[in-house]
Amino acid sequence: MQEKGSISIHTENIFPIIKKFLYSDHEIFLRELVSNAVDATQKLKSLGQLGEFKGELGELKVKVSVDKEARTITISDRGLGMTAEEIKKYINQIAFSGATEFVEQYKEKDTAAKDQIIGQFGLGFYSAFMVADNVEIFSKSYKDDTEGAHWTCDGSTEFSLETTDKADRGTDVVLHVAADSDEFLEAARLRTILTKYCKFLPIEIEFEGEVINQTQPIWAKQPAELTDEDYTKFYQELYPFSEPPLFWIHLNVDYPFNLTGILYFPKVKDELQFSRNKIQLYSRQVFITDEVKDVVPEFLMLLHGVIDSPDIPLNVSRSFLQADAAVKKINTYITKKVADKLAELYRKDRTGFEEKWSDIGLFVKYGMLSDDKFYDKAKDFVLLQNTAGKFFTLSEYQEFVQANQKDKNEQTVVLYTTDAETQHSFVQAALDRGYDVLKLDAVLDSHFIGQLEQKLEKVTFKRVDADTIGKLIEKDETIESVLSTEDKTKLQELFTKAISNPSMNVQVEALSPQDAPVIITVPEFMRRMKDMQRAGGGGGMQMFGSLPDTYTVSVNANHPVAQRVLSTDDEASQKLARQAFDLALLAQGLLKGEALTAFVKRSADLLTA
Numbered sequence: 001m002q003e004k005g006s007i008s009i010h011t012e013n014i015f016p017i018i019k020k021f022l023y024s025d026h027e028i029f030l031r032e033l034v035s036n037a038v039d040a041t042q043k044l045k046s047l048g049q050l051g052e053f054k055g056e057l058g059e060l061k062v063k064v065s066v067d068k069e070a071r072t073i074t075i076s077d078r079g080l081g082m083t084a085e086e087i088k089k090y091i092n093q094i095a096f097s098g099a100t101e102f103v104e105q106y107k108e109k110d111t112a113a114k115d116q117i118i119g120q121f122g123l124g125f126y127s128a129f130m131v132a133d134n135v136e137i138f139s140k141s142y143k144d145d146t147e148g149a150h151w152t153c154d155g156s157t158e159f160s161l162e163t164t165d166k167a168d169r170g171t172d173v174v175l176h177v178a179a180d181s182d183e184f185l186e187a188a189r190l191r192t193i194l195t196k197y198c199k200f201l202p203i204e205i206e207f208e209g210e211v212i213n214q215t216q217p218i219w220a221k222q223p224a225e226l227t228d229e230d231y232t233k234f235y236q237e238l239y240p241f242s243e244p245p246l247f248w249i250h251l252n253v254d255y256p257f258n259l260t261g262i263l264y265f266p267k268v269k270d271e272l273q274f275s276r277n278k279i280q281l282y283s284r285q286v287f288i289t290d291e292v293k294d295v296v297p298e299f300l301m302l303l304h305g306v307i308d309s310p311d312i313p314l315n316v317s318r319s320f321l322q323a324d325a326a327v328k329k330i331n332t333y334i335t336k337k338v339a340d341k342l343a344e345l346y347r348k349d350r351t352g353f354e355e356k357w358s359d360i361g362l363f364v365k366y367g368m369l370s371d372d373k374f375y376d377k378a379k380d381f382v383l384l385q386n387t388a389g390k391f392f393t394l395s396e397y398q399e400f401v402q403a404n405q406k407d408k409n410e411q412t413v414v415l416y417t418t419d420a421e422t423q424h425s426f427v428q429a430a431l432d433r434g435y436d437v438l439k440l441d442a443v444l445d446s447h448f449i450g451q452l453e454q455k456l457e458k459v460t461f462k463r464v465d466a467d468t469i470g471k472l473i474e475k476d477e478t479i480e481s482v483l484s485t486e487d488k489t490k491l492q493e494l495f496t497k498a499i500s501n502p503s504m505n506v507q508v509e510a511l512s513p514q515d516a517p518v519i520i521t522v523p524e525f526m527r528r529m530k531d532m533q534r535a536g537g538g539g540g541m542q543m544f545g546s547l548p549d550t551y552t553v554s555v556n557a558n559h560p561v562a563q564r565v566l567s568t569d570d571e572a573s574q575k576l577a578r579q580a581f582d583l584a585l586l587a588q589g590l591l592k593g594e595a596l597t598a599f600v601k602r603s604a605d606l607l608t609a
């Protein structure tokens with residue numbers, strides 16, 4: 001039998017379009033053809049199990065080979081094969097109708113919409129024409145008494161189909177590599193492609209005499225069958241030379257969508273690791289991409305591992321993916337799973353959880369900030385750490401400080417430091433008062449504070465250096481000033497003159513004589529504004545223009561230094577005021593350059609005076 005025919009489509013130029021636009025990555029042809037071979041093999045295995053195929057299955061490897069001289073790549077399987085009729089049906093009609101539909105839609109749309117369509121069609125088999133100018137199929141069906149079939153197509157709409165005396169069951173697809181695709185005749189290149197896409201395919205793939213895949217990756221197994229070593233070993237396979245992960249979640253769901261996978265919490269060393277070790281997306285063990293942006297909630301991109309789902313529409317463009325209902329459900333599911341896992345770790349092993357906190361804290365906070373549902377779960381296990389190193393949950397902490405740190409308006413004022421070293425004198429002052437101070441020095445903490453203030457009732461956060469200790473948490477008590485109003489005004493003038501800097505706002509305050517003579521603070525509100533501005537300040541931040549650094553200089557009216565400044569003559573009092581001010585700058589780590597040199601010199605003078 002020999003048949004020539006024309007593939008029934010209404011356009012002549014389908015291949016140039018496929019070739020140019022179907023996939024930006026031409027290497028994907030190999031993934032498509034090898035998966036077809038694997039599918040055909042698995043179908044035969046199923047038929048065997050169902051008793052519909054009674055013959056010997058024999059060896060079922062899929063073999064990939066390249067012949068550089070003959071310029072061919074061959075993909076052979078011993079799957080169910082196709083009769084001539086089936087080739088006509090599956091290759092000429094079904095596979096082609098996908099291609100036709102693609103071109104039809106493609107022609108009608110404007111350029112922007114074209115990008116949306118490209119890749120919506122799994123053109124599978126026809127992707128071969130991205131790299132080949134002629135494709136042959138030699139196939140023999142598993143069914144008894146069928147003849148082998150030989151199909152050839154040169155990339156036009158013409159094909160030929162004839163009988164062949166193929167002895168063995170299965171299909172050989174032979175690609176005659178086009179002149180512009182020489183790269184695919186290199187064995188090393190093919191090996192790289194196979195390892196990238198086919199590493200976990202469920203049927204053995206042989207290339208140059210070697211099996212290149214693991215047919216049973218651990219995510220496809222039941223968690224009960226696996227040990228911790230299995231999980232860490234697999235992590236090493238995915239990301240060689242990485243630190244062992246902290247812990248992992250085995251995902252396994254059948255309904256309402258199908259998804260398996262393992263997500264690892266990495267021990268994060270540096271940012272590089274985030275960009276390098278990405279989550280890999282598979283569809284029935286075929287690698288698809290590591291661009292999982294819209295499939296995985298953004299904050300979970302910090303995780304590593306594998307997600308495998310046949311329900312994710314893989315060849316679809318980004319914007320389509322975002323709107324896809326299955327993807328949304330998957331997103332929600334993964335978020336929930338991750339939150340549940342963290343809650344479980346917290347519940348079962350609080351100490352272990354605290355030990356890991358420095359690694360997972362960022363992730364948890366990021367999650368809380370970006371996802372309300374995650375916030376609702378994580379609010380029970382997110383941890384705060386105080387300067388003494390003790391950990392608290394949100395409710396534990398509120399409970400812990402509420403007796404001491406309520407202001408006169410019944411607001412609980414949570415004190416924190418972003419740098420316990422440079423803010424040391426303020427931290428110490430707060431601790432001396434019997435207040436507690438949290439360490440909130442991580443990247444996201446300023447945003448996290450904002451969120452907690454919104455979510456928690458009657459709680460405000462203040463950095464320890466936002467005000468003098470007496471005003472940090474405003475109580476009803478007032479300390480009497482030993483100075484008269486007149487003296488206070490004079491003191492303010494003297495200090496203003498000595499400091500002579502318009503961004504230093506001098507005020508005289510009645511503090512405790514034990515407090516420092518001068519204290520420099522940055523009002524919480526102003527500091528936050530500035531922080532936001534520095535961070536690129538979204539929202540209406542720009543309307544503040546470039547905010548100057550403003551400091552409040554509180555001169556302690558009740559400190560003996562105040563008396564001395566007031567009682568001595570002009571030059572000496574100026575020196576003293578300046579010295580007291582410099583000490584305050586020093587305590588804040590703000591004394592630098594010329595001012596520091598002058599301070600050192602003045603101190604030496606004062607020592608010898």
Ligand SMILES: Nc1ncnc2c1ncn2[C@@H]1O[C@H](COP(=O)(O)OP(=O)(O)OP(=O)(O)O)[C@@H](O)[C@H]1O
Nearest residue numbers: 036037040081082090091095122123124125126171
């Ligand atoms: N190696 C093969 N053995 C047996 N049948 C095959 C083989 N390759 C392709 N076919 C048949 O040709 C059909 C079309 O293949 P094609 O790759 O174009 O699409 P698909 O595999 O059905 O879907 P997609 O690749 O888009 O997921 C297949 O469904 C299958 O019936």
